[in-house]
Amino acid sequence: MNKKQKKLLFRISISLGLFIVTVILEKLFNINSILLLVMYLVPYIISGYDVLLGFFKNITHGRVFDEKLLMTVATLGALIIGEYPECVFVMVFYQTGELFQSVAVGKSRRSISSLMELCPDEAVVLRDGTEETVFPDEVETGETVIVRPGEKIPLDGIVLEGEAAVDMSALTGESAPFDTFPGCEVKAGSINLTSTLKIEVQKEAHESTAAKILELVENSSLNKAKTEKFLTRFSRYYTPAVVISALILAVVPSLITGDWREWVYRALIFLVVSCPCALVISVPLSYFGGIGGASSNGILIKGANYLEALGNVSTFVFDKTGTLTTGEFTVSGIFPEEGTSSEELLHFGATAEYYSNHPIAKSIVKAAGDICAPESVKEHSGFGVEAKTEKGTIFAGSKRFLEKSGISLPENENSGTGVYIAFEGTYKGFIKLSDTPKKNINVALDKLRKSGVSGFIMLTGDNESAAGETAEKLGIADFYAGLLPDDKANFLEKLCKEKKGKETVAFVGDGINDAPVLALSDVGFAMGGVGSDAAIEAADIVIMDDNIEKCALGVKIAKKTKRIVLQNVVFALGVKFAVLFFASFGLTNMWIGVLADVGVAVLAILNAMRTLKIKE
Amino acid sequence: MKKTFKLEDLDCPNCAAKLEKAISEIEGVRKASVSFIAQKMIIELDEGDLAAVIKAIPAVAKKAVPDCTVIL
Numbered sequence: 001m002n003k004k005q006k007k008l009l010f011r012i013s014i015s016l017g018l019f020i021v022t023v024i025l026e027k028l029f030n031i032n033s034i035l036l037l038v039m040y041l042v043p044y045i046i047s048g049y050d051v052l053l054g055f056f057k058n059i060t061h062g063r064v065f066d067e068k069l070l071m072t073v074a075t076l077g078a079l080i081i082g083e084y085p086e087c088v089f090v091m092v093f094y095q096t097g098e099l100f101q102s103v104a105v106g107k108s109r110r111s112i113s114s115l116m117e118l119c120p121d122e123a124v125v126l127r128d129g130t131e132e133t134v135f136p137d138e139v140e141t142g143e144t145v146i147v148r149p150g151e152k153i154p155l156d157g158i159v160l161e162g163e164a165a166v167d168m169s170a171l172t173g174e175s176a177p178f179d180t181f182p183g184c185e186v187k188a189g190s191i192n193l194t195s196t197l198k199i200e201v202q203k204e205a206h207e208s209t210a211a212k213i214l215e216l217v218e219n220s221s222l223n224k225a226k227t228e229k230f231l232t233r234f235s236r237y238y239t240p241a242v243v244i245s246a247l248i249l250a251v252v253p254s255l256i257t258g259d260w261r262e263w264v265y266r267a268l269i270f271l272v273v274s275c276p277c278a279l280v281i282s283v284p285l286s287y288f289g290g291i292g293g294a295s296s297n298g299i300l301i302k303g304a305n306y307l308e309a310l311g312n313v314s315t316f317v318f319d320k321t322g323t324l325t326t327g328e329f330t331v332s333g334i335f336p337e338e339g340t341s342s343e344e345l346l347h348f349g350a351t352a353e354y355y356s357n358h359p360i361a362k363s364i365v366k367a368a369g370d371i372c373a374p375e376s377v378k379e380h381s382g383f384g385v386e387a388k389t390e391k392g393t394i395f396a397g398s399k400r401f402l403e404k405s406g407i408s409l410p411e412n413e414n415s416g417t418g419v420y421i422a423f424e425g426t427y428k429g430f431i432k433l434s435d436t437p438k439k440n441i442n443v444a445l446d447k448l449r450k451s452g453v454s455g456f457i458m459l460t461g462d463n464e465s466a467a468g469e470t471a472e473k474l475g476i477a478d479f480y481a482g483l484l485p486d487d488k489a490n491f492l493e494k495l496c497k498e499k500k501g502k503e504t505v506a507f508v509g510d511g512i513n514d515a516p517v518l519a520l521s522d523v524g525f526a527m528g529g530v531g532s533d534a535a536i537e538a539a540d541i542v543i544m545d546d547n548i549e550k551c552a553l554g555v556k557i558a559k560k561t562k563r564i565v566l567q568n569v570v571f572a573l574g575v576k577f578a579v580l581f582f583a584s585f586g587l588t589n590m591w592i593g594v595l596a597d598v599g600v601a602v603l604a605i606l607n608a609m610r611t612l613k614i615k616e
Numbered sequence: 617m618k619k620t621f622k623l624e625d626l627d628c629p630n631c632a633a634k635l636e637k638a639i640s641e642i643e644g645v646r647k648a649s650v651s652f653i654a655q656k657m658i659i660e661l662d663e664g665d666l667a668a669v670i671k672a673i674p675a676v677a678k679k680a681v682p683d684c685t686v687i688l
Binding site: 054057061066067098101102105108109218219220221222223224232235236275276277280281284285288 | 620627628629630633634649650651652653654656657658679682
């Protein structure tokens, strides 16, 4: 509790004590009515002076409707009709509710920021051969920082000296340590586990990935969910409506029956429950908790609106390469022509592709093992390579490339991604490559199915047969192949238009090439966000490690948060309307009214805080 | 452009809603979003209006929520 909260607690305790004593004294002795009023006024003023002051300040500023007005009118009204204990009790309890709310919100904020306590407060920097301890903001790029075992790495950089295991779990949620050695990139917020590292700083403190993550999560509550906006609008009408009903209830029946005291009393109960605080606070608090809980699991959600949209997700669209598959190609088949052995063909391929950086080329070279470099290579970008060796010229590339180079190819049924190879003008065969699905894809898809996602679609720029093969392996029935980035964006746009009602479409990609697609989907997931600022920028949700199962965890957190929000809305409104209903028939009193109102607020807040703890 | 401000002593969610409404009515502000939980406010505006908006904020904020301070 901070100073302000402690002061309020002190005031509440004192006034509660005085109030109880006064109630007992009133029961035991016959106290003069003026003295009794004074005895009740003391705790009333101690507990509520700031409310009363605020009310008068508001009036002088020309603003009327707020909870201070409501509480002032409700309690002063009770005082005027002679219900002294009610007057004090309502004020004390109202303040108790306020205190609880403020403590609870503070607590959630702290627990989220402790989840996010990524960056250390100091850095040991090497200047002119001596170690200086400074704030990380004061370290400039190019300087060298020293991180001892057990310490957190303060800034993003590259290891200069030392080898150590580093725990990146605060950034990625992945608990297995990483081995680092000179030349490795390391991120601020990781913990050095084993031995001293010297690190050359690459980014200033406020530009580190950790700082960006922190800012992103902190600002997430500024992107409000629809439910939240609706409640703000609702409360703008709810309070005046209840106050006007109270006014009517106080005046109209009284004029008919002449029993002013009874009807004014009933109207005052209306005022007690007219503050929509429980609702207005518990909903954003639930989303904030959900986002905090998700970020402790390595899922960064950029706003309550995205968490809400994810709770309604019905279809997941995946990019293939790098998302469903590892993006690494392996040689999956070698089809030599007659007279050529498999080894020979592979050798031709590898020699031709020796200098190429393309992932397909690399995997052929890797599969071949020992080879000698070609004498010279001419690259025909996007088509293939022409390599000269001692023995002759090798052509390796697409079917069209070979045909264009005047090599006749047999009609064959080779399909999928691969390289056609010719030597000295004669076609020699085909090397087939496929990219491997990530190991846990099936588990991830199963988890998504269990959490109620029904549609799975795979998009890829690869050709039809390669895509079909992967889709079949993964059990995804819907796939669209041969798409350019623009086609993917158009497809997503169409899909989002066609969906029914509240349902939403999520897209999962690597966040690097598919920024427009991420932007067009209702919820855009970027995988493997650490290290890619572009991904953090483009996506709505960033999965920090490369684990696709986290999508399912995200959906689970979103659905549970949605349920908690709904519980709170229904429960809080239900209780308020019940109190209004019973009060208008004279079936309840102010004690129950304020107990119900504050009780609902407390329970709703406690319920909202559960979202912090959603786990797998 | 977007500009973020920290807030101090923003005590209740209703106050946040009030502040948000008041700030978004300042001329030049395209959109204002106040988070009670983060105690922060983001304002969307044209860069040219920034100086004028910053100048207008304290008075508007004070009128809407007297207790709360916007840290400029």
